[in-house]
Amino acid sequence: MLCWLDGLPANALPPADRGLAYGDGLFETLAVKDGRPRLLQRHLARLAEGCQRLAITLDVSAVADELERFAARLGEGVAKLIVTRGDGQRGYAPAVNQPARRILLGSPFPAYPKENAAQGIALFPCRTRLAEQPLLAGLKHLNRLEQVLARAEWQGSEYAEGLMCDSSGRLIEGVFSNLFMVKNGELLTPALNRCGVAGVMRGLIIDLAASAHIALQVRDIDGHELPAACEVFVCNSLYGIWPVRRFAAQSWQVGALTRTLQRLLATAED
């Protein structure tokens, strides 16, 4: 596995790192194609916001350069960037202005079945709920035990993703995806101000919808609204858009708006 630590090839991490001790950090998962990191500016913008909210000191322009060099070396696959607050002493108190540690891990592109994007997927109904924590909502931070528990709820290939609600029963996201639906001709995606990860692909789709004059609302969506949806899809920055064909007793055809967005995405990606 290709691995860089603070810009240099490495195969090991200092054991006092606060990323390990407390999950005190953030990550980004970037598709790498033709030696280039895709959607780089969007990933960097989210990372910068996360660092600002967690008061992690990171030189984002240096990270941009590092990601480009790493992607050139990787060629094709996935670049996972982990940013931690760096080494800690005992105790939770964070050192002030300590420069963040960057860990870059390269891996092959996941072997997603082609049918997922073409014919759609079945969504597993996860029992694991997302706790509501506004201070961390939206961030792609390293505290991901809820996702680990949710992903462990199903095995096998029948379900390509799982749907997670918050503790109040609102629809939030997939385990590793964001969620969209179409209702009354309008695109809807859950507000992520209490929990959830504000995905880079979600942001791109919101912008594409605006450019194409597709009505879109970002709002709280109760679980009971799902049956009234006429299209449902999930998205992330690796696979793009997967239509949802089935969830519990509910089933959908792949809808026209979903197809439109898949097409817009195919030409829009940087």
Added chain:
Amino acid sequence: MLCWLDGLPANALPPADRGLAYGDGLFETLAVKDGRPRLLQRHLARLAEGCQRLAITLDVSAVADELERFAARLGEGVAKLIVTRGDGQRGYAPAVNQPARRILLGSPFPAYPKENAAQGIALFPCRTRLAEQPLLAGLKHLNRLEQVLARAEWQGSEYAEGLMCDSSGRLIEGVFSNLFMVKNGELLTPALNRCGVAGVMRGLIIDLAASAHIALQVRDIDGHELPAACEVFVCNSLYGIWPVRRFAAQSWQVGALTRTLQRLLATAED
């Protein structure tokens, strides 16, 4: 820093560890005195419960042996044991029956002021709330960003600890301690079935109170109940019991029951 990886001296961690990637693991912080880990059986029991709830495969008896050897080598100080699910591939899905990784870190005993236990401390009112997640409540898992945010709320030595409430305003715990109070002659400590860490020292104090026929309730405690308390203290397995002398506009004398428990603790610890 003394560091062992899976029972052997090491100074680095594999970067694909799921403890770093997702906080997918647990930890224990043990006082080491005269070459022995204190309250070892209680720490191991909590660790075993955590592994069972997170489906992490750990040979707890091997860990006991490892901790005893590590403590003998360390002599005096703090042994921090981190248990992770081990290395991961890309994605949240945990491998089944993968043996856990053990990381042991030794550090000197913290230089807590002697007055903390003798005269009591001031408690900072943290604004950071604990999210309610029953699936993780009570566990000492590696997802600790809430504690990092809470601990960053104050600097300096005026406050030795901070008090955290859950998102509904119930009293839960300190940032690195559990909370007790005395009200109407009865010992109270918050129920930890929605959030919080069920500390080893908390468990010992509950047992000591039972042995000494001190009435005790573990229950939800609303923030508004604090002013009615006649004694308040915090505890953890490193420092034992610190009386709380001040919180916001509230102040207390060190009470008789707090002193009794400090005395019981001094003779009870293994």
